[in-house]
Each structure stands twice: as C-alpha cells, then as structure tokens.
Amino acid sequence: MLLLRLPPRHLRHEDCSRGFSMRESHSGSPAVTVAVLLLLLTLLPAHKSWAQQPAPSNPQPQSQPQPQQPADQTAPEAGGPGNDNGPIAIPKKSPNAAPPPPPPEPTVKNPPGLGNLSLRVDVPVVNVDVGVLADKTHQFIPNLKEDNFRVYEDGVPQEVVGFHQVKAPITAVLLVEFASNSWNFIYDMWNSAFAFTQQLRPDDYIAVVTYDMHTTILTDFTQNKMMIQQAVQSLQMPTWHETNEFDAIYETLDRLSRIDGRKYVILVSSGLDTFSKITLDKTLQKIKETPNVTIFTIATGGAGVMGGGGFASGRMNNITMLQAQNELQTFARMTGGMYFEPRFTAELPDDFTAINESIRNQYQLTYKPSNVKMDGTYRRIRIELVDQEGHPLKMQDEKHKPVKYDIIARDGYRAKQQVE
Numbered sequence: 001m002l003l004l005r006l007p008p009r010h011l012r013h014e015d016c017s018r019g020f021s022m023r024e025s026h027s028g029s030p031a032v033t034v035a036v037l038l039l040l041l042t043l044l045p046a047h048k049s050w051a052q053q054p055a056p057s058n059p060q061p062q063s064q065p066q067p068q069q070p071a072d073q074t075a076p077e078a079g080g081p082g083n084d085n086g087p088i089a090i091p092k093k094s095p096n097a098a099p100p101p102p103p104p105e106p107t108v109k110n111p112p113g114l115g116n117l118s119l120r121v122d123v124p125v126v127n128v129d130v131g132v133l134a135d136k137t138h139q140f141i142p143n144l145k146e147d148n149f150r151v152y153e154d155g156v157p158q159e160v161v162g163f164h165q166v167k168a169p170i171t172a173v174l175l176v177e178f179a180s181n182s183w184n185f186i187y188d189m190w191n192s193a194f195a196f197t198q199q200l201r202p203d204d205y206i207a208v209v210t211y212d213m214h215t216t217i218l219t220d221f222t223q224n225k226m227m228i229q230q231a232v233q234s235l236q237m238p239t240w241h242e243t244n245e246f247d248a249i250y251e252t253l254d255r256l257s258r259i260d261g262r263k264y265v266i267l268v269s270s271g272l273d274t275f276s277k278i279t280l281d282k283t284l285q286k287i288k289e290t291p292n293v294t295i296f297t298i299a300t301g302g303a304g305v306m307g308g309g310g311f312a313s314g315r316m317n318n319i320t321m322l323q324a325q326n327e328l329q330t331f332a333r334m335t336g337g338m339y340f341e342p343r344f345t346a347e348l349p350d351d352f353t354a355i356n357e358s359i360r361n362q363y364q365l366t367y368k369p370s371n372v373k374m375d376g377t378y379r380r381i382r383i384e385l386v387d388q389e390g391h392p393l394k395m396q397d398e399k400h401k402p403v404k405y406d407i408i409a410r411d412g413y414r415a416k417q418q419v420e
Contacts, residue, residue, distance in 0.1 A: 124372060124416070126153075128365045129166065129262065129294070129336060130383055131358040131408035138354030140361035141395070141405055144385070148393055151367050152382040162366030169203040170359050171221065172264040174228075175252055177245065177300070179212040180238040185270050188300035188342070192268045193232040195348040199356050200225055208232065211248035213240035213275065245269055246276035246283045249331070253290045264359055265295045267331065271324025280327065287334050288378055289414050296337040296355050297328035298348075336410035358408055369415075376417035383409045 128151065132141045146163035174196060176189050193208075200206060208218040208231040218231035249267070256263045273280075287295070301321070325341060332339040338358060340351040371379070385393035385407065395403040 124369055124374075125161075126367055126369055126381075126413060127162075127292075128367075128381060128383065128409055130363045130365060131336070131361070131406075132363065132385070133354065133358060133406050133408060135404035135406055138350070138357060140357045142361070144363060147388065148385050149363070149365055150384040150386055151365060152384070153367075153369055153371065153379050155380075155382075156370055158367040158369060160365050160367050162364070164364055166362045166364045167360055169201060169205070170264055171205045171259065171261060172266055172359075173207045173209055173252055173256065174232075174266045175209045175211070175248060175268070176232075176235075177212070177243055177269040178210040178235050178238050179243045180241050185300045186235075186238065188345075189268050190232070190235070191345045191348050192298050192300070192342075192352075194229070195352045196266060196355075197225060197229050197232065198349075199352050200228070209248070209252060210235065211244060212238060213242040213244055215244075215248045215251050242275040243270065243272050244276040245271070245273040246278040246280060249283055250278045250286050253286050253293060256293055257290050261292065263293045264337075265293060266355070267295055267297045267328070268300060269297070269328065270300050270321075271297075271326075271328045272320070273324075273327075284330070284334070287331065288412070291413065293335060294337045294359075294410070295331045295335045296358075297332045297339045298351065299325050299328055299339070299341045334411055336408050338408060371415075374416045374418035376415055378412055378414050380412040381410065383407050 130149070132144060133139060134141060142165070146160060149160060149163070151158040151160055174193060176193055177185065178189065179185075197206075202223060202225075205221045205223060206228050207221045208228055210216050210218060218234065219227055222228065249265075252265060256265070278286075287293075329339045331337070338355065340347075340354075342348055342351055365383075369379070385405075387393050395405060397403050
C-alpha cells in the first residue's frame with residue numbers, strides 16, 4: 001500500500017498550531033480534498049495489480065506442441081513395427097533358416113583333491129601260446145594255418161579271433177638249485193646252466209637266481225652274456241643243505257608277475273623240497289594265478305634213479321626222487337612248458353635246443369571266451385589240431401611215414417575276479 005507523505009513543513013505547522021490551522025484551512029479544504037481523492041483513485045488500481053502479479057524469474061520459451069503421427073499398424077515380414085509405437089509383431093521364421101546352435105555344455109569342477117574319473121569296461125580276451133613239436137626230434141613244425149587249430153574251454157568250443165606265429169627274443173629266469181646235498185646234482189646244474197647260456201641271443205633278457213635255504217638273485221635281467229656266465233661260474237661252494245624249492249618258485253613268480261609280456265622260467269632242480277614255508281598246494285595255486293609264465297624243468301641226478309647207486313642209500317631213495325620228478329613234470333605241464341630228465345651230460349645241448357625251438361617259435365591264438373563271468377574260477381583249455389574236414393590232423397615226413405607231434409600249451413587260466 002502506497003502512503004502519501006506530506007511535506008514536513010506542512011506537518012510541523014499543523015502540529016504547532018493545530019487549533020489555528022484548522023480554522024484557517026476551512027476556506028480552501030474542498031478543492032484540496034477533491035484533488036487528493038482523485039490521486040488516490042488513480043494510484044490504487046495500479047498498486048493492486050502490482051501486488052497480485054509476482055515478478056517473473058528466468059522466463060523460458062514455451063514449447064510448441066508437435067502434431068501426433070499416426071500409429072504404424074503394418075507388421076513387416078521379418079521384424080517388428082517400423083517406429084517406436086504401434087503393436088508388437090512376432091517375426092516370421094524363414095523356412096530355410098538354420099536351427100539355433102545347442103547351448104554349451106555345463107562345466108563341472110571336481111572337488112579339491114579328486115581327479116578325473118573314467119569308466120573302463122574290460123572285454124575278456126585270452127591269448128594262448130601253442131608250440132607244435134615233433135615227438136622224436138623236438139623240432140618246431142611250421143606252416144600250420146588258423147583252420148588247423150581248435151580251442152576248447154571247459155569242453156566248450158571257442159571262436160579264434162587272432163592267429164599268428166611268434167618268433168621273438170625271450171625274457172627268462174634261470175632258477176637253479178645250489179645246495180650241499182650231492183655233488184652229482186651240482187655237476188648237472190653247472191652243465192645245464194652253461195648249455196643254456198651258449199644258446200642265448202644278443203637281444204635276450206636273462207636273470208640268474210639260485211636257492212638253497214634262501215633265494216638269492218645273482219644277476220638281474222641283463223643282455224650281457226658274459227655277466228650271466230660269470231654268475232654261473234661263481235657257484236663253487238654251497239652253504240646250506242636245505243632245498244626250499246617251493247619258496248623259490250613262489251618268490252620268482254611273484255617277481256615275474258610285475259613284468260609285462262611273456263616270461264619263462266628255466267628250473268634246474270632235483271625236485272626235492274625240505275624246509276619251505278610254502279606248501280605244494282599254495283605253489284600250484286600261485287602257478288595258476290600267474291599269467292604269461294611258462295616253466296621248463298630239467299631234473300638233475302636222473303642217472304642215480306635209474307641205476308640205484310648212491311641215491312638209494314641215505315636220506316634219499318627212489319620213491320622220493322620219483323615223487324620229486326613228478327612235481328617237476330606237473331609244473332611244466334600246467335604252464336605249457338616241457339620237462340627233461342637227462343641221463344647223460346651229452347643230452348643237455350639237445351634238451352636246450354628243444355627249449356629254444358619251443359620258446360622262439362610258437363603259434364599264438366587269441367579268442368574271446370563264451371563264458372564272460374568274472375568269477376575268479378579256473379578254466380581248463382584244450383588245443384587240438386584238425387584237418388580241413390575236422391578230423392584229427394595226421395602228419396607225414398618225406399618218406400611218407402607218420403610223424404607224431406606234441407602240442408605244448410598251458411592247461412588253463414584263472415578268470416578275473418569282479419571287485420564288489
């Protein structure tokens with residue numbers, strides 16, 4: 001509200017002579033009052049409009065409204081609407097479009113300390129080494145075909161799936177008895193060991209092991225022929241009188257079970273066992289459970305059995321020696337080896353020639369057994385030779401005389417035991 005301020009002189013004059021001025025202004029008051037009223041009527045509307053309207057701050061230009069565009073109602077062939085308004089359209093799939101790729105396989109992390117696990121299914125396969133030797137000359141009979149062999153497991157015919165002739169270097173253990181029981185035994189052992197080393201080839205691996213009351217390794221597997229002969233020459237003075245044959249065979253087979261491939265044991269022994277911790281039954285059980293091992297046995301002191309002499313007296317007699325040699329024959333027959341009982345030293349070269357022929361020349365048959373149970377049972381194997389018509393094979397020499405032959409093969413194997 002605007003106040004009208006009068007001149008100070010006029011206010012002061014009125015204050016000093018209020019009574020005199022009132023009397024004095026009566027003569028000119030109508031004209032002054034009219035002028036003041038007109039002035040107030042002029043100023044009051046302007047002041048009221050100023051009070052009602054606030055002062056503008058930072059005026060902004062008003063945006064002009066844009067005209068609305070019509071909605072796109074058309075659905076394209078392979079997409080949605082053309083602009084940002086309108087209904088949502090589902091794209092049509094092209095008939096020639098490739099299918100989307102499959103989602104990636106989830107990655108699985110093993111717990112700490114646990115490696116990758118794999119599943120392996122064992123399909124049983126049996127390999128049988130077969131030697132076919134002439135009965136008199138012990139020579140290997142070559143040129144046999146796969147159709148000439150018949151394999152039986154527990155009396156059931158088996159289908160042969162693999163056949164080839166093997167001629168490879170040998171891995172063998174020369175296991176000899178060296179005890180202070182008889183000079184004749186030691187003499188036969190020396191001659192047998194030297195005859196064996198003379199027929200070795202440069203690529204053969206041979207180990208020399210002796211036994212009396214304990215089993216001793218003279219030399220580990222080596223191809224050095226001179227080292228093998230020196231190990232045999234070192235056998236001069238025996239220490240113990242006992243001959244623990246079963247312990248020696250058991251320990252040797254246990255070591256050979258850790259070596260891959262076909263192995264051979266050349267056992268030069270009297271066959272006597274005096275103080276073994278392992279029994280004969282456990283030894284036979286170990287022979288059955290050890291795969292890919294063939295035992296060739298050479299009996300020492302055979303001349304004494306035939307002629308009596310010193311072996312019939314003392315602690316050894318003919319019955320004891322015959323029983324010992326029968327055990328040697330059993331070891332050889334169970335593993336597909338050969339048993340020799342030389343009467344004279346001159347027979348040893350021929351005996352070891354037959355061993356070399358049997359070891360280095362063999363037929364290897366492979367078949368899948370019809371009995372696939374993994375029950376750990378012992379299964380018997382029988383090999384037969386037949387002609388094209390299925391009859392037993394008959395052989396003739398150059399003079400058309402019949403030739404008898406021996407089939408050398410192990411008599412069985414032990415199936416794997418399924419672990420529960």
